[in-house]
Amino acid sequence: MLQEHRHQKIEAYLKQQKAVKASELATLLNVSIDTVRRDLEVLEKKGLLKRVHGGAILKQNKDNVLNKLFNEREVNHLEKKQEVASLAIELIEEGQAIALNGGTTTIEIAKVLVEKFKRLTIITNDLRILGILGANKNFNVILTGGFYNPEEYTLYGKQCEEVLSHFNIDIALITVNALSIEHGLTDFRIHEVGVIQTILSRTKYKVVVADSSKFETSSYITICPLKNIDLIVTDSSLPFHIAEEYDRHNIRTLSPS
Amino acid sequence: MLQEHRHQKIEAYLKQQKAVKASELATLLNVSIDTVRRDLEVLEKKGLLKRVHGGAILKQNKDNVLNKLFNEREVNHLEKKQEVASLAIELIEEGQAIALNGGTTTIEIAKVLVEKFKRLTIITNDLRILGILGANKNFNVILTGGFYNPEEYTLYGKQCEEVLSHFNIDIALITVNALSIEHGLTDFRIHEVGVIQTILSRTKYKVVVADSSKFETSSYITICPLKNIDLIVTDSSLPFHIAEEYDRHNIRTLSPS
DNA sequence: CTTTTTTTTGCATTGTTTTGCATTTTTATA
DNA sequence: TATAAAAATGCAAAACAATGCAAAAAAAAG
Numbered sequence: 001m002l003q004e005h006r007h008q009k010i011e012a013y014l015k016q017q018k019a020v021k022a023s024e025l026a027t028l029l030n031v032s033i034d035t036v037r038r039d040l041e042v043l044e045k046k047g048l049l050k051r052v053h054g055g056a057i058l059k060q061n062k063d064n065v066l067n068k069l070f071n072e073r074e075v076n077h078l079e080k081k082q083e084v085a086s087l088a089i090e091l092i093e094e095g096q097a098i099a100l101n102g103g104t105t106t107i108e109i110a111k112v113l114v115e116k117f118k119r120l121t122i123i124t125n126d127l128r129i130l131g132i133l134g135a136n137k138n139f140n141v142i143l144t145g146g147f148y149n150p151e152e153y154t155l156y157g158k159q160c161e162e163v164l165s166h167f168n169i170d171i172a173l174i175t176v177n178a179l180s181i182e183h184g185l186t187d188f189r190i191h192e193v194g195v196i197q198t199i200l201s202r203t204k205y206k207v208v209v210a211d212s213s214k215f216e217t218s219s220y221i222t223i224c225p226l227k228n229i230d231l232i233v234t235d236s237s238l239p240f241h242i243a244e245e246y247d248r249h250n251i252r253t254l255s256p257s
Numbered sequence: 258m259l260q261e262h263r264h265q266k267i268e269a270y271l272k273q274q275k276a277v278k279a280s281e282l283a284t285l286l287n288v289s290i291d292t293v294r295r296d297l298e299v300l301e302k303k304g305l306l307k308r309v310h311g312g313a314i315l316k317q318n319k320d321n322v323l324n325k326l327f328n329e330r331e332v333n334h335l336e337k338k339q340e341v342a343s344l345a346i347e348l349i350e351e352g353q354a355i356a357l358n359g360g361t362t363t364i365e366i367a368k369v370l371v372e373k374f375k376r377l378t379i380i381t382n383d384l385r386i387l388g389i390l391g392a393n394k395n396f397n398v399i400l401t402g403g404f405y406n407p408e409e410y411t412l413y414g415k416q417c418e419e420v421l422s423h424f425n426i427d428i429a430l431i432t433v434n435a436l437s438i439e440h441g442l443t444d445f446r447i448h449e450v451g452v453i454q455t456i457l458s459r460t461k462y463k464v465v466v467a468d469s470s471k472f473e474t475s476s477y478i479t480i481c482p483l484k485n486i487d488l489i490v491t492d493s494s495l496p497f498h499i500a501e502e503y504d505r506h507n508i509r510t511l512s513p514s
Numbered sequence: 515c516t517t518t519t520t521t522t523t524g525c526a527t528t529g530t531t532t533t534g535c536a537t538t539t540t541t542a543t544a
Numbered sequence: 545t546a547t548a549a550a551a552a553t554g555c556a557a558a559a560c561a562a563t564g565c566a567a568a569a570a571a572a573a574g
């Protein structure tokens with residue numbers, strides 16, 4: 001049996017049973033217990049389960065049902081992202097033109113926007129965001145054009161940036177993979193970097209939305225230094241010493257009071 | 258057994274089994290495992306499956322945004338549209354740049370394109386077409402930007418036409434709501450009209466794809482006279498007297514022989 | 515219909531990943 | 545703390561994948 005297939009079977013079995021013994025899976029799947037352990041290790045890294053002595057237990061995410069709609073790269077830190085989203089929309093005023101780039105945090109923002117606002121203009125390169133906001137008649141939703149990245153459900157490239165470059169954006173809510181004082185905003189999504197840079201160049205009020213786990217990490221490609229950013233919105237788990245250090249560097253951060 | 262036949266068999270088997278071992282396919286199809294691997298490689302590029310160690314697993318994108326757009330409204334004259342689609346793609350050559358506007362006939366064309374071509378550049382304003390072609394690594398798919406029309410799953414407006422206006426299109430396959438000698442191409446989709454006009458202005462070879470039911474009908478908004486069109490592709494049910502009359506007016510039509 | 519060209523296929527070689535076993539270390543519980 | 549069960553670790557065998565190449569099969573050209 002294929003490894004991936006085995007993983008699917010374990011996942012299905014676990015969802016049903018909530019907890020499984022490794023030895024049980026070994027006989028069930030006709031492989032050695034070592035292989036089962038390695039499988040469980042992989043699935044744990046995906047955030048699907050928690051390994052315990054003897055086997056594993058299902059890690060239930062509250063919003064699993066909701067996440068199913070968007071799926072793929074599993075949404076960890078979901079609750080933190082929701083916290084960030086709720087805080088970030090406080091910065092927005094009715095009628096403004098907003099840019100949201102591609103990412104799971106901005107998706108959470110889009111969900112909150114639908115609830116809280118009557119009239120907005122939103123430009124995005126993320127089809128999942130379009131899916132959330134597009135049906136809403138009160139919002140003016142503009143999708144950038146461009147090449148399609150089916151892994152991320154986003155658009156990128158010359159056409160994308162061309163459309164963006166004709167916009168005057170009141171407030172940009174940007175999500176990136178990593179940020180640090182030393183390296184600034186960084187990301188591994190090679191196509192997304194140009195999009196973010198273009199958005200920033202067209203925006204008056206530049207806001208980065210990032211859950212606390214992204215602070216003081218860095219990724220391969222540099223987007224811009226942190227001094228170019230007006231505000232970083234994060235969640236309540238940001239360690240005090242980091243917040244302090246950012247303050248010392250004159251980088252404004254905002255977390256739930 | 259022919260390569261294409263083998264690919265179809267693999268596809269069918271995989272859809273049933275969800276996951277297959279390469280060795281299993283080799284015995285099943287009576288070819289070496291190397292050939293199976295090469296087959297899987299091709300099918301992976303088409304976005305149909307994901308290769309894993311030992312074989313491949315079906316890529317079922319049930320719950321992504323784009324696939325949510327499908328079904329819904331049932332298509333009338335589906336068989337006729339498929340007939341038109343199969344005929345229309347005969348006009349296309351490997352490597353060309355093609356424009357497909359929004360509509361159910363162009364959706365059928367997109368489905369056939371995946372099967373028959375290796376390398377194409379396609380620009381469209383229809384998200385359903387993006388859903389069909391987007392996962393295919395062999396195709397360069399460009400989505401126009403613009404405002405989103407959730408009724409039609411299409412994009413329109415200044416941004417949309419701006420992106421289109423930078424393209425040099427080899428062949429445009431245009432679907433409209435109605436066409437007649439007297440009124441030319443007409444449509445009721447107010448936003449789509451501008452998109453079609455822009456596409457036509459950027460295209461060398463202008464082809465209208467229309468099932469026979471659309472002939473000698475008309476709709477509210479005029480797009481252009483028929484003399485601006487190089488060819489109209491239709492199905493086998495077009496009444497002879499209409500075909501004759503179009504001929505008399507020097508309007509070329511093409512239907513299955 | 516035959517010859518030439520192109521494509522496809524299977525095989526051999528080499529490199530990589532996965533797996534099960536043996537051994538040591540850790541953990542749970544009496 | 546003692547003990548058994550489970551987990552981690554290192555390792556070698558097996559399964560699998562990538563590459564280059566030559567023969568075979570199709571397709572194209574004459």
